Amino acid sequence: MEPTEHVVDLARGLFGIITAYVAKLPRDMKFTVGDRLVCKCIDILECVTSAYYGPRPERTALIDRANVYLEVIRQILRMLFETSAHSLQKHEHLNREIDELGRRLGAWKKSLVRPDRP
Numbered sequence: 001m002e003p004t005e006h007v008v009d010l011a012r013g014l015f016g017i018i019t020a021y022v023a024k025l026p027r028d029m030k031f032t033v034g035d036r037l038v039c040k041c042i043d044i045l046e047c048v049t050s051a052y053y054g055p056r057p058e059r060t061a062l063i064d065r066a067n068v069y070l071e072v073i074r075q076i077l078r079m080l081f082e083t084s085a086h087s088l089q090k091h092e093h094l095n096r097e098i099d100e101l102g103r104r105l106g107a108w109k110k111s112l113v114r115p116d117r118p
Contacts, residue, residue: 015041
């Protein structure tokens, strides 16, 4: 499996994890904050898929945008953790998944940027 295919799989996996998480949120958060989390996951999946199939010059910008969406998800989850919406164990699990996707996005971006040679 190509590294870029692995990024797409990780993005799809994150979507599954987040939708399962949102289903267990309290009703007052499920339809506000939960919807935002799911939308950001879809945005990441869209950016990653577009970068995978799109022209090479646009890939870096799409990967950067996916990283921004990933950071928004991190911040929302941190906010939910600080308001006791989920446990430390759940928070750590979600962050491990997010960190793995972030590392893969960074590696993909790095592979696209070649240093100038004299």
